[in-house]
Amino acid sequence: MQNQAAVWAEGVARRLSFLQAAMAEESADVRETKLGDEISKALQAVAENMRPLHLDALAERFPTWQMATVSFDRSKASPQTAGELASALCALSAGLSQDHRAAIAEQLFVAGLAKETGEGIDSATLSEIKSRLKVPPTEKIDAQRLGRLFASLAETACTLDQLTWNIWRSLAPRSNIRREQMMPELKALIRRSLVGEEEVSSAQVGHQLEKTRQLIASLLASLDAVGHEFAESFQAQCSPESIRQMVRADGKAGIFDNSDARAWQRYSERFAAYTASTIETNIREHLVRHAEELARGENR
Secondary structure (H helix, E strand, C coil), X not given: CHHHHHHHHHHHHHHHHHXXXXXXXXXXXXXXXXXXXXXXXXXXXXXXXXXXXXHHHHHCCCCCCXXXXXXXXXXXXXXXXXXXXXXXXXXXXXXXXXXXXXXXXXXXXXXXXXXXXXXXXXXXXXXXXXXXXXXXXXCCCCHHHHHHHHHHHHHXXXXXXXXXXXXXXHHCCCCCCCCCCCXXXXXXXXXXXXXXXXXXXXXXXXXXXXXXXXXXXXXXXXXXXXXXXXXXXHHHHHCHHHHHHHHHHHCCCCCCCCHHHHHHHHHHHHHHCCCHHHHHHHHHHHHHHHHHHHHCCCCC
């Protein structure tokens, strides 16, 4: 138990030391309050019956310890190395508010000890992202959020890419519009580009994305035309008026002619051709033809 208390006290003492140094310009009351808050926060992780033991271990590190007040004589304190200060800052950061963390990060950036948000992304790329998403030039892009957003978008894009080309292969196995045989799946292409393989450029990834986008757009845009064409075709073959015209064209009318019976016979013959299989084939053919025309830019 004493070892646990000593380890806890050592960590808290480092945080208090750093906090005290960071508040050199603050009044004594403010320093006392913040130090007390830091100790109270650290005690929350300690069982209540063990807190006296932990406080005693902490008090041993501060000869002038009185309740929650900790005093330091900065003139007598041994100087800390940059590494020790960095370690203390990391230990202290868990208890800081988001605003406080942001303020410290800004100070470190000004001092040249931290890099601007978006580390690893060159300014030209950041400018392109801002331009595409209409982000004001003065706004900063959060690199962590950008990374999480990219992961979600990449997963969605890869799923759509695979699904779209699988559907197209099923609809039009003999179509000239197809993914290049030597081109890997989008997920593999993105992975190889991200790790810096020289033979895979961002332009290649963009080319594959554009081909998939065009195919998706062509399929969606074809749906309306396919429905309209099929309706017109069916109406031309099976509507009452078209049937009556065919009966009149037969030229078999006479005194005892039953045109209604002949019309029904004609309708039955025509409708019999519309089986589930022929309807599906008809719709597929219309869809593929329109999608190919749109993908090639022939029907825009």
